[in-house]
Amino acid sequence: MTTATLDLDAAFGALSDPTRRAMVVRLAHGPATVGELAEPFDLTLQAVSKHLAVLTRAGLVERDRDAQRRPARLCGPALAGLTEWLLDFRAHVAEGYERLDALLADDPRPPSPPTSQIRRSR
Amino acid sequence: MTTATLDLDAAFGALSDPTRRAMVVRLAHGPATVGELAEPFDLTLQAVSKHLAVLTRAGLVERDRDAQRRPARLCGPALAGLTEWLLDFRAHVAEGYERLDALLADDPRPPSPPTSQIRRSR
């Protein structure tokens, strides 16, 4: 609801790369150019530019234009959307916790399985 | 700290696939076998088994053994670790929020850029 067109595939995928996560962390300190983002890494500018494109496509980052430079900055909503998904999901899990609780603790035998018929071999 | 050896790459990567997210949601209702998890999808059991392997490698899911069946169930800590990372990150962003606030709101003009000298055109 908060983020109408959040692409979870792209967003999760973008954060599945350590270089991109580092770039995102770097951008949390403020906007940066491609060259600045590339500095900590042993990568060509083109590679970093590609990573930025991935982050941009995922909606996590936006680009500006400043003369020859194209500084990147974080884009809040997508990040919020991701967090929201995870929190929602965890809340969702908590709902069915009567069952799940036992499982996650140490008894490996659920009282009555939900939507589908898991028949334990008697 | 909470999750010593959480593999963020694997965890984010695992959730970047809609099929796997659906499986995870399904598992939030309780454990399920490969066959049950496969039902909603137009996929072979082998494919679903592979997806489960990905989720397992990422620490999001654990497998049990019940006769021929190998029911899968959610594994709390990894999910918690992911959420934690995102929340930590967002908190981190909030620290430098004097700058970022302006950017993420609607004035596209930060008062004084941080580590790098980004001069906005004009």
Added chain:
DNA sequence: TTATTGTACAACTAAGTAGTTGAGTACAGG
């Protein structure tokens, strides 16, 4: 024992991705 069920393993294909080099675009300043 044999048959059946549920799942895994192996090999393959098609597609995607991270990285490279090389060329090209866009702007600033002489």
Added chain:
DNA sequence: CCTGTACTCAACTACTTAGTTGTACAATAA
């Protein structure tokens, strides 16, 4: 204009991944 700077685009390589089919295995049922 030409030069340097900052970056993108295009083409290619190496690797990974999602899916397939076919086979094999493990546990129960007959």
